[in-house]
Amino acid sequence: MRVGIIGNYGHNNNGDEAILAGLIHQLTASGFVEKENIIVFSNDPSNTKARHGVASHPLLYKEGNTAKSALKTVRESRKVMKQLDLVIVGGGGLLMDMYKRDAPLYSVLGLTAKASGCRVAVHGVGAGPITTKMGRFFIKRLIQAASSVAVRDEKSRRLLREIGISKDIHVIYDPAFSVPAGVAHQPSGRIRKVGVTAVPYFSSQYWPQADPAKYEAYLNGMAGSLDDLIERKELTITFFSTKYPEDVEVTKDIAARMNHQQHIENLDENLGPEQIVETAAAQDLVIGTRLHSLILSVNAETPILGITYHKKVRDFMEEINKPEYAVAVDDLSQLVPAFEKAESEWEELQVEISTRSNDLKENAAEGMNLLQQKGQN
Structure with a gap:
């Protein structure tokens, strides 16, 4: 069996790299495929090869204009795909049109794989937002080309139904739950150590449409709430990131606005999935903004509070039956009450997250059954 994996890999986004690490682990641990028979279509093939020890091919070629880039991408990708048996369009929020390249790129690559004689699987992905005719067109074509479709949450399945997709859509959990966890959170008597991740929300250096006023309000809201928690609860805060270096910069911006510098540690290195x-696991609680900081924390059996900068974060908090621990990014004054709720239910919350973690890991692994099916496109 020779398998290709297509996704948003090679961007130093360790949430996406966690998905890939989990997917490779699933494929190889199950005996479905040998590691040397996996090839990843990546934004940075050398980065992917070094990180994951697999062969890699460019996801996209750039040739001066969109048409020339598309033609070269299809031509070069097809050379590789003709040697493969299965191509997985897998992991992350790939079925969306928030970024204009995503829906056409992943759809065209999936269709190229099918035309090359491969079985195509859409696997462990998130859907939404899907708001444009072009986005709906390309996403529907990709789904139609796939022999199996598995999304990472129930809301993604409902959204695909809403845009007119009638074929079977399975719900599995994110492959990042299969990242090997060498250590797990140890139950504690109270919350003392808190990990925090942040995203450059409306930052001019990162966001598709920047809004400096919103970015400043976000920084001040995070800084003020974290200072408040330190003062009231005698906490230590550890900032860490899943997107390097962008998230390191925003955590530094937040920390610079805080009064209690002596209670802060900022991890500014590029942490891999297992390091995350x-x-x-070393924290009592993680306050996470990036989705995969929350997923990897639950992987570690660590309780979480989610900052809902994007619908996928709220969706995840609902999937783990903890919507009351989700805090809206534009109302960060609610972070302290959410923390106090966690504090009041601390013993029970730790047990619930540990149990849910194990359930999610089992469910993520069961997604391999879909990939091992011999159905035709």
């Missing part, structure tokens, strides 16, 4: 699990 280890970092999360």
